[in-house]
Amino acid sequence: MTEQLSALADDEIALKDAEYLMAAMQPNSHSAELWSQYHLIGDVMRGTAALSPNFKQNLMQKIDLEPTVLSPNAGWLNQNKADKPSEEMHRKTPVTWSIAASFAAVMVVGWMVLQTQVGDTLTQVVVAEAVTTQQPAAITVSSAEQAVSEQAIPTEYLSAHQASAPTASSYYIQSASYSE
Amino acid sequence: MKHFVLACLLAGAMQCAQAANSEEDWQVLQKAALAARALSYQGIFVCQSGQKTKSVQIKHYFDGQNEFGHNVVLDGTPREVLSQGGDLVIYNQRNEKVVIEKRRGQNMFPAILPTNLDLVKTSYSVRSGDTERVAGREAQILFLEPKDNLRYSYRFWIDKEYGLILKSVMFNGNNQMMDSIAFNQLNLFNTVDLDWFKPRIDHKKNYVMEDEVPTKADTNISPHWTLKELPAGYRKVDQMIREVHGKPFPVTHVIFSDGLASVSLFVEPLLNGIKPRVGHSTVGNTSFYSNVAGYLQITVLGEVPEVTVAKIANAVVFVK
Numbered sequence: 271m272t273e274q275l276s277a278l279a280d281d282e283i284a285l286k287d288a289e290y291l292m293a294a295m296q297p298n299s300h301s302a303e304l305w306s307q308y309h310l311i312g313d314v315m316r317g318t319a320a321l322s323p324n325f326k327q328n329l330m331q332k333i334d335l336e337p338t339v340l341s342p343n344a345g346w347l348n349q350n351k352a353d354k355p356s357e358e359m360h361r362k363t364p365v366t367w368s369i370a371a372s373f374a375a376v377m378v379v380g381w382m383v384l385q386t387q388v389g390d391t392l393t394q395v396v397v398a399e400a401v402t403t404q405q406p407a408a409i410t411v412s413s414a415e416q417a418v419s420e421q422a423i424p425t426e427y428l429s430a431h432q433a434s435a436p437t438a439s440s441y442y443i444q445s446a447s448y449s450e
Numbered sequence: 451m452k453h454f455v456l457a458c459l460l461a462g463a464m465q466c467a468q469a470a471n472s473e474e475d476w477q478v479l480q481k482a483a484l485a486a487r488a489l490s491y492q493g494i495f496v497c498q499s500g501q502k503t504k505s506v507q508i509k510h511y512f513d514g515q516n517e518f519g520h521n522v523v524l525d526g527t528p529r530e531v532l533s534q535g536g537d538l539v540i541y542n543q544r545n546e547k548v549v550i551e552k553r554r555g556q557n558m559f560p561a562i563l564p565t566n567l568d569l570v571k572t573s574y575s576v577r578s579g580d581t582e583r584v585a586g587r588e589a590q591i592l593f594l595e596p597k598d599n600l601r602y603s604y605r606f607w608i609d610k611e612y613g614l615i616l617k618s619v620m621f622n623g624n625n626q627m628m629d630s631i632a633f634n635q636l637n638l639f640n641t642v643d644l645d646w647f648k649p650r651i652d653h654k655k656n657y658v659m660e661d662e663v664p665t666k667a668d669t670n671i672s673p674h675w676t677l678k679e680l681p682a683g684y685r686k687v688d689q690m691i692r693e694v695h696g697k698p699f700p701v702t703h704v705i706f707s708d709g710l711a712s713v714s715l716f717v718e719p720l721l722n723g724i725k726p727r728v729g730h731s732t733v734g735n736t737s738f739y740s741n742v743a744g745y746l747q748i749t750v751l752g753e754v755p756e757v758t759v760a761k762i763a764n765a766v767v768f769v770k
Binding site: 436 | 497498499500502504506521523529531538540553554555556557558559562618629631663665688690692694695696697701703705707712713714716725727729730731733735736738740749751752753
């Protein structure tokens with residue numbers, strides 16, 4: 271179980287094949303604790319910056335400060351926001367609160383999915399987004415250059431390289447895929 | 451004034467002498483490249499790369515036209531390499547099976563230098579050092595040093611009598627040893643029979659041919675990408691379309707060389723749902739760099755400094 275959790279955290283199991291793992295990760299369970307520990311270990315090894323302290327509180331505060339565009343009185347709220355922010359806070363109805371909460375939940379879940387799918391750095395996320403939004407011009411080489419981080423050498427490419435461009439020692443000392 | 455002219459003449463003469471020396475040293479290397487192919491020799495050499503060390507028994511025979519080689523790895527899992535000219539057959543034991551692999555051979559020790567050194571001369575300079583004993587034989591040390599930071603340096607111990615490379619060590623820019631190969635026993639022979647030119651068959655094992663990895667030469671210029679300036683001294687030496695394990699589509703594989711070191715470039719389209727790989731690392735003597743150019747995944751690796759693989763990766767330009 272722990273191995274599978276670790277594999278999922280390392281993106282070695284497809285999300286669709288891991289529904290039972292998701293189910294096992296009930297809040298406050300041992301699995302959920304391991305899950306967050308594995309991500310923390312991964313982040314530390316990759317040198318990814320952790321979220322700022324009080325991330326959730328800060329995010330909620332920022333969301334509170336955002337104008338909640340709801341018709342029909344959205345225009346009215348925007349008008350008053352600039353001069354009476356405190357009054358705006360008082361006027362928030364339970365409906366707008368629940369929208370803010372679900373938005374925050376989407377943010378957190380989205381962040382987790384991006385962490386597992388795309389992995390290392392924020393800039394990589396930007397690259398991935400640029401790819402999905404079909405804007406090749408946005409992915410300049412320089413942005414990719416900034417995003418590069420330490421990675422293991424993929425053995426499938428190393429084997430291909432050694433098969434077609436061998437060094438004097440690679441005939442006798444094999445790459446990882448041939449490990450004994 | 452007189453002194454100045456004298457000093458100039460002296461400096462000029464010294465430079466001349468140096469150039470002549472280096473020309474002699476290049477000739478020693480040229481002879482080493484030929485000796486490794488045109489002599490018949492047998493012995494044992496030790497190959498070390500990173501933490502791994504292997505002893506290899508070698509027998510190489512030249513009949514005046516063709517080269518025959520039989521190399522047996524003596525440590526760890528049995529492995530044999532039979533070569534005839536540039537064609538290799540490798541008998542690679544994996545568990546209860548022996549997998550027979552076919553390869554194109556090049557730069558097998560001690561024939562690590564190309565017979566044409568022109569490309570090497572553009573990127574490296576040579577100078578001679580002391581003499582030392584290797585494998586019980588007198589050897590001349592030659593330093594092959596890069597003219598820039600785009601490649602590693604080499605040190606060769608060359609048999610003063612046979613002209614063969616007895617020992618070769620590769621160093622990185624910080625003078626750390628990256629890998630080494632050295633004879634600890636060597637002698638010439640001149641029997642003409644080829645009885646030894648066969649693998650040691652283990653009848654208890656099952657012999658299977660390797661699943662052929664289809665590759666085909668690629669002479670087409672891709673409409674989707676082009677190469678801008680390559681790092682100095684590197685030339686494209688081969689281009690093919692190949693299958694890479696775990697990839698649904700064939701990948702374009704381009705090989706670059708500076709005459710000694712080789713770098714592989716892999717170009718493939720980014721696939722929907724597969725995360726783009728962006729990263730770099732150096733493990734042992736191999737540097738790796740991957741990034742994204744437009745809709746393409748670029749992967750570069752080779753036994754060169756990281757700056758070289760990065761330069762080659764960034765030389766790929768996506769064409770819309």
